[in-house]
Amino acid sequence: MAKVLSIIVLINLLFLKANASQIEYDGYINIRLEHSLDGSDIYTDRGNITIQSLRSGVYTLQQKPLSIEDRNKLRVLAADNKFYQLKATVISNEDHEEEFKSYVKACMLAESEMTDQLSISLDYTGRIITVSMGVASTSTCEGALVPIDYLKQFVTSVHIRHSATGPTPDTASYIEKLEREREAKERGEVKDNRPFLAKYWMYIVPVVIIMLVTTATNPEGGNAGGGSGGGGH
Amino acid sequence: MALIQSILNILTILIAFSKLSLCLYEDQIGKFDWKQSYIGKVKFASFDSVKRIIVATEENVIAAINIKSGQILWRHVLEDQPGNTVELLDVDKEVVTVTGGENTFYVRGWELNNGVLLWEWCLHTEATNAKWGIYKDKLIHIVPVLNSHLEVTEYEVHTGQNRGASSQISTPWVIDLSKCVLAETYWSCISGEDSTGILYYLNVVSNGNEASKIYKKNIDLLIGNVPGKVGILPFKYTEPSLLLTRNNVGRLVTLNEDNIDVLENSFPLNSITIVNGDQRLVLGLTLKDQNLVIKTTEIGIGENVVEAEYSENLGNPEPIVGICRGTACRLLILTSDNVLCLLQLPNGKMLWKREESLSNIVGIEFVELPVSELDASIEREFQTNSNDILSMLYNRVVTQMKQLTTFLSGKQITSNKLVRDEFGLHKLILAVTKVGKLFAIDTLTGDIIWSKILDGIAPFTMIKNEIILIYEQRNARYPPLTAEYVLIGRESATSKGMLYRFDPISGSSKYGIEKLPYEIKQVMLVPYEDENRLKSLLILSKDDTVHVYPNSADIIIKESLASLYLYTVNTEASKLNGYSFIARENEVKPVSTWKISFGQAEIVAVSARPSIERVHSQGRVLADRSVLYKYVNPNLIALATLSEDPLHKHVLSVYLVDGITGLVIHSANHKRAKGPVHLVHSENWVVYSYFSERFRRVEIASIELYEGVRQSNSTAFSSHALSQLPQVETLACILPATPLVMVATLTERGITNKHLLIALSNGAVNELPWIVLEPRGPHILPGPDENSIPYMPELPLVSEATINYNQSLARIKGISVSAARLESTTLVFVHGLDLFYTRVTPSKTFDMLKEDFDHWLIVMVLVGLIVSSYITKQLASRKALKQAWK
Structure with a gap:
């Protein structure tokens, strides 16, 4: 056995x-x-x-x-x-x-x-x-x-x-990234990747404020505006 | 959708960077924090005038202390310990010090008033047993070679110029250095054990070219022939002199070439000399029935004995130095518990004292304060054991009557101030020091509430750190039961265990110091309470027997044996052992269940999660709205080992081990990396720092553990049930500083972000958000999204994140943290040569109004708005009415 x-x-x-x-x-x-x-x-x-x-x-x-x-x-x-x-x-x-x-x-x-x-x-x-x-x-x-x-x-x-190899600071890719950005800047290819709002917030905010102020002072106008907006849909 | 996304992006960037700026306003200095500076155990001291005392200490510190207040006027923390000590302190027109060790000595001159360094030179010489002296602007360095000769070298004090090179004096009678002293320029030794011996002495400073003459005197001719062991002690006097001791009394011997003189008087061994004009006083101190006996002998005139009151909380006194002006004298004394105090003579009043043992703290615990008496009586009102209506009514009436009487008599106001506040910001810090003195320190003011000398207690050694454990057996939440803590150390003489159980609020102890008849291997606080709400201790002794403290808790331990596990770390054999327990023959026996053996590698750091830490969020929400669950194992032990390797010099290995089953959850190695290793383990992550030999820089690495998208045991965690190993993510950064201590913040419910507190070698304690070190695994999208910061290989250590702002802390040894009852706040206590206490708020004070918050303004604004809304409502309705009539 x-x-x-x-x-x-x-x-x-x-x-x-x-x-x-x-x-x-x-x-x-x-x-x-x-x-x-x-x-x-x-x-x-x-x-x-x-x-x-x-x-x-x-x-x-x-x-x-x-x-x-x-x-x-x-x-x-x-x-x-x-x-x-x-x-x-x-x-x-x-x-x-x-x-x-x-x-x-x-x-x-x-x-x-x-x-x-x-x-x-x-x-x-x-x-x-x-x-x-x-x-x-x-x-x-x-x-x-x-x-x-x-x-x-x-x-x-x-x-x-097995024991894994511990991490090391990744300096190479970071320097590469910086280098790429610098080169891009030198070539003038700097493309503004920022989203729409981040780029134009300084224009949008005053417009919004003006709109708010005008609607608040003129309630009838605001109502009318709202109504027409609804009609648009 | 894109718009919302971009708004979110901006917000996250703003929040992320606003968290990094954690600075303090100028008027907030000292509001939440306090700092106390210490110097350590005094080794040499000297009065420079009636204003200052210049001291040099065993911590390699030189300082000037104000005679009136005991405050430090200036302080210099010299080369780091160990090995470096102060060898000589000489105060004249300037302060001269010789410090160093290991064959390198620094000779420095300091300005008396402000402690400015005037000059400095360095000396490389043989260090063992060397003695130093100063004689007429010459620094004398004497190296005795046993049974052979003395090597005497003279240096110009200011420049280090070696005038006569070194000379060798044949001294075959130098046999035992404990029987040799240097009396100014006279090298003196005694031979023999008793009165039949001989006193040899010679002047090491040669006058002209003639060789130094050696004088021999028979001891029995000097101090008579009485049985008893004869010793020799150095003594400072107006002339070169020494003390010959026998049977605990000393006889003063003055040396002057061939003339040797013995004074008639006999003195206590710890005597000192004070010169007051023509008067020469010798002072000795003894303790008698908690009274200080000061014996003053005026040479050539007579004796005077004064008794003075002496505090119970001070150890045996020893005078160091004294000064007299007219009839008023000041005497600086050092006690066996390292307290430095100044006595006023002749009345013996204590002018001030400095608790210098606090410069070496080996155990810390935060204590929550009890509720006030009024609150306690209200609680008692509803806390009855019986459900009988009549008894409950009776109970209420009685307690309410008591409350009324205390209210009417106004006793409440006079009751002690150690009462819990609403936010738990007021606590007590229990600190036990290396000499075995226990302190309770108020966190609000930094005052010492009480102190207690624990005779003969010594710390355990755990991975090069010295620790005395303090455990909370019962907290202050159960009035009328008082809080109870237990302190565990070892007896310095026998290494057997010692316990001290006490009430942390009053400092009183019902049981006193308890000596255990065995050596302690491991101690565990059992998390089960008995009927008195007392948690018991389970002690594993060196011979692997289990002891329960207090004995009455035996039953509770036996009931809960199945869920008790223990591990031990054996640093000598580099082993980890796990134990479970069984009850056999009415006894609790340990069963060895698992073992990890690291072979030749040396265990350099061990870290377990704080037992009271709570993890609020069980997972992390990913970009696709799924949840990545954290691997939160309360039994996880993180440890680091260092091994020497022929190829990679040193290899650092980090292991994450389950403390119940002994399973290695994860292991990682760093080649060509060495210590010092600092390891922090909190929630589901581990952070460790090490020195990279390859790049010659300090690096900091993090490991984070995730269970995955499914949580295996969601109700209660069990180490036995492991469905799969956790996902491991790692990251490493460069730390542009040298860390001394690393600790993670701790809050009540774990909602607040985690920050790391890193004490740096430059004396700053920096706060570093964990988010900066968080591994950027595949679950985190790159870019400004999901609350993450782009990876930078070098960590930004911003000076605004220094929690001790401009108050540098010397030789930081440890940081203790405690959670306040306010979720946002962590209490931080940093100790080393300095003590520093402050609060940190990792996520800012989101649950607190600012202290300059304008309550009146908001009330007025609200009232104004309500009133104006009513008025406009009226106006609008009137206008509507008018329009309707049109």
Whole structure:
């Protein structure tokens, strides 16, 4: 029975195009996954992730389906509104091990039919700073009883998250913009882009004021004007 | 439509730029703000005449203080700490100072009257253990080399000319520098622990060409052979002299070549000399039952002991310097809590005092004042626990009778002035200083309402900052219950936790200082109140055990365990740890839930949102009338790390981490960027400043988080439910100044615009609208639209936006903000060497009438308009009637 039942090989396309080229050191990393299904400190084997290349984000994920016993445990955990705990042990090429714990609400995991997301965050050198687990959901639960069929097999997606390059002041385009404006001015092509009102407000305002004053002093005229306006429509 | 659009455009431009001009009218100076200047703990002091005291302090400050009032006449803040200290102060016709550190010293001469710099020269020399002295216009610099020799160099004071170069004097008896003093030009040391030792001394200034002679004297021949440890202390006297100490009394030894003289009298160790004509007085101070005992010994005549009252709020006194004219004497004393005060002798009256510990504040909290007694009794009238009609009636009658009697007796007028005002502009500032003194400062006047010395308390160190925490356990909104605050520090001797729970209004404490039997790792104020409206503290100790304070709150904590989470920042190991809690065997246990490890990188800044901050608008309306929702995560922690890199020198990384789940929401790195890093986190954005090594300039960057067009959990935010990662937008600008501290404004309901308050190294605190730093992502249309300003790579720091106008503030260490009850206003308290308090109104005073608002004019205009409308109505009807008859 203890055979590898599912091997998923995925290439994380998203990070291939976005940040892949930024890390300078590429490496092979193995992550051992263990979980605690009863809220205690005893962790049992869940699976294994092998990242062939951090840069390209190619990884292999092996996870066994849960045994009946484990499914029952998880069901109880979900009903009691407790946490499902995960322990990820990162083994890098130099045989250096580091443990990262993470947790989700068991009921959320159960309700999502064990669809979870593992996010592996890297710093700028490509070193793993944390492994955290999450369940994609828009709301939380406070304990839930789910059918035991839901709790068969983890459907895990792994996200390798690189550190983005921080912003820098964009002086080049600003200088370019100033340069363009200056050139345009020199060529005499300065086109007044201001809207109509901004250009001619000094003429419009007196006219409006005069109109207001005349209508106010001569109510009959104003009425007549209004009437004719209505007729025009 | 185009017309409306263009009107809008003009309006937005006008509004945007009007917000940038936040200046003050001349007659408003000092109306909303106050400034207090300090000098720090006094190291050297000298009376220059009967008018001034010249002081040099441990903050590397030189100042002149008015004897009559204690005011600063002039002050010079010299090179920044640390490493730079004042080594010598000499007051004669001019003030001579030697300041510096790390092998560079500055010798300066200052004019006495106005503190103008007269001359200055610089000296590069060995610094360790050096001693400085002034003798007849010569600056003497002595570097002792243990077990070997002294290196003595003389310089012309005014020019720095080195006359005789340096000379080496063989002194193999210089073994321990704590047993050596410089008495004017005599270098003196003692050997041995007790009376069997020997006193060596030599004159380092050689007369002519002959080598300095070393004199040896047996200590038992000088001060007798009594058991006890013998020490040596420097002493200023008319002749070169020192104090030989044993069993807490000192014997005065005067040195003159081979003639050595020991005075019969014995003095307290902190004695000083005052020369008054021919009289030579030696003064010593001791404390006895909260009374100050001043022992005056007139050399050759006799002793005189005076007792004077001494305030409870002052620490142990130590005299620094004194002066006498006739029978009237003035004595400058420094207490262990860094208070500088001037005593009038012989009656011992305190003329003035300066609370110099306020120059080093390590914890700040704003306190809301309680309602007045009358308001409180009205509130009590409707606040009954029973629903019985009779008891309610009884309650009302009783309280109304009380109100009537207080009204008739006129007691209300005399009640204390610490009463809440309508707009919440009057508050108290609790400030705790590094020496462990707690102050309550009135925001309106800057007066100290009360102070309290907390013996043996020391601050925690958190990312190079020293902090003492103050938490609000209960605010003043629940009369008759008084407000209660708790202060948390560590014991200086053992590093174990120390708590002080007190009433912030009166300063009284029912419990006193409580010592905890463990070291504190993290403290959290639990947001649940007990039946007395008291919030409890959850303390995680160094050995990962959970403690609840007060103990009675155990039940509340256990009930709410499922929603309590905690994180710790370990700067030594560069780790972040998350904890949740479980109740096991009647005890609360922490469970480690997540961890982030930054490896070799060093954590340089951490910022969480202020817990009381409210975000009023949940989204941003776009040009197409859709809403872009903000990602407002109350559990988000922003932190910055710096790591050394062989290729990029330094790399700055900024991480946004969810404090509950430990998920890294966003991370960004800046290569070739180093600290100092200042990080501000507010609403859905983070702003940080750093130094770019590539361009050699200070840059300021911002990150803004949006959820998108759909809000995932609109009712209540939960970190566990994350449907998708937020959209991140970033921007960077050049900051043409060096920031020291950065803080975002805070208002009651978060409707008002956010501004950043940036304290700059030139002593200005600038207000910068957040809108200038807001990332111009694809959701903001370019051009003068949608309330945005065109991007400029270099931030405009306009001088009108300096909130402290022309009052430069020295060595700003922190800015604290608090929301007034008036939505437009934020109260700002800037501390450092100076204290400055003011109000800022980021969106102008939209909810306030100007103080020069003319109420009479508007009443008269209104009355006039009503009257004229009636008259015209009459006239019009008459005219209409006439026309109808035509």
